[in-house]
Amino acid sequence: MITTFWLMFKPLLFGSALFTATSAFCATSVSSIGEALDLQQYRDDVKTLASDEFEGRSPLSEGEEKTIEYLVKQFKDIGLAPAFGDSYIQPVPLAKITADQNMSLKFGDVTLTNASEFTARTQRISDNITVDDDVVFVGYGVTAPEYNWHDYEGVDVKGKTVIMLVNDPGFVSQDPDFFGGNAMTYYGRWTYKYEEAARQGANAVFIVHESMPAGYGWGVIQNSNTNTKYSLIDDNENQSQIGVMGWMTLRAAEKVFKAAGMDYREMKAKASKPGFKAVDMKLHASLKMRNTIEKKQSRNVAGIIPGVTSPDEWVALHAHWDHIGKAIENGKEVVMNGAVDNASGVAGVLGLARVMKTLSEKKPFDRTLMFGAFTAEETGLIGAEHFAQNPPVPASDIVAFLNIDGMNVNQSVDYILQYGNGLSELEDYVAKAAKAQGRYVKPDPRPQNGLFFRSDHFAAAKQGIPSYLFMSLGDTDPTFIAQRYHKAADDYLPSWDLGGVKQDLDLMGQIMAELANNGDWPKWTADSDFKAARKASGR
Structure with a gap:
């Protein structure tokens, strides 16, 4: 179990260990990369990838076939060399798991309706999953020895269903010395909660959704958990994973707690204080989930400019x-085109690859530049996990991993968002490049969302690779999260200004050019499992 992740969370609020980059940003002029971008081609890339023809780019679908074909063609046309030996493609073994949505969940005499009151899915490779369990309320479902916090202490949840709260105990306290305060720690991520419940032997988990601590509304849960999902396949058909990965609405939770003779808000308050002990709810849970399983290979795609x-x-x-x-x-089937999330990012990778390839032909880079697009991020960073565990070169030889997950397609701004603070020296590269553009670094305005742990760079970070997230989902368009994020309305819009795309790709390209030539190995600055993994690799 990961027990030291917390050490990297405190710097999210308490400043960073600053350093001076070993050399100035001099590989290219500040504006040359941005000016060289072909923004019409960028538009065409987004329009194509986010068109209905690509069916929302779901893994193991016709949409994947079209996406992979498009990306490989673009990499070849750009002149990138294959990243995986003689291939642009890295196979990713996936199980496609489609749960029959004709199911209901019972807690005692309370019956909950699928989608509107709860969701349930699994990563186990099983045709049928059965819940026929006693129910335990385990607070936040967190075991954090460094905070003397043990939600499972003294309780046996083997073969049982557990109900837990979203986020972590620090969110209620807002005390930066307690977990991360308002900044979510990894203990607050649903991935951790399911993993820890599985380690404790539970059969099913239902997380109570509340929009503020979750960082998104129930509609995101519905769209993300009531359709086909994907999982990497281990040697035991994923049987060590939790049986049911579930969510329930706040109102549903209130009904369930009332049926147990408890008040939800009162129990939440108790669970948010040190010394909380898990509670047997004296209820029985029942659910039958029927799954259609298809095993197939999805694909990561990457090309390189060899150093x-x-x-x-x-x-x-x-x-x-x-x-x-x-x-x-x-009530209608819709295509989730994901224009901003994340056709905009993929188009950014392609656009920057075109510029950097041209620059390399004038003056080759010392180090190799990789441009990649991975599968199955939306279902748990699966493609990135596979890449990080099976990289084309040793993880210790990857200098840095820069990740785009949604670009600012609107007008340029005078800042660059930073997720986390004091984590690695990449932050100083970003600050230096931003300053050269006349911009400043703006802290994450929603640290409670834990975005650092929710995108593909996190998989690389766990292998010790210094990683940085570039994301713009709603900071320049306050309506995006509520109205378009993970909804059918996330479409390409001709009205996009793309000033933000130009300045951000310029900044990323400047950083890549600098790292490609200066011989520096950016370090993790905060004590963490990331730093330990990098040190163990010899870097």
């Missing part, structure tokens, strides 16, 4: 190519 003096040292830029395919909105 001339240190070709085995790689600087990587990436964006996930997948979105969530089709879903039901207002």
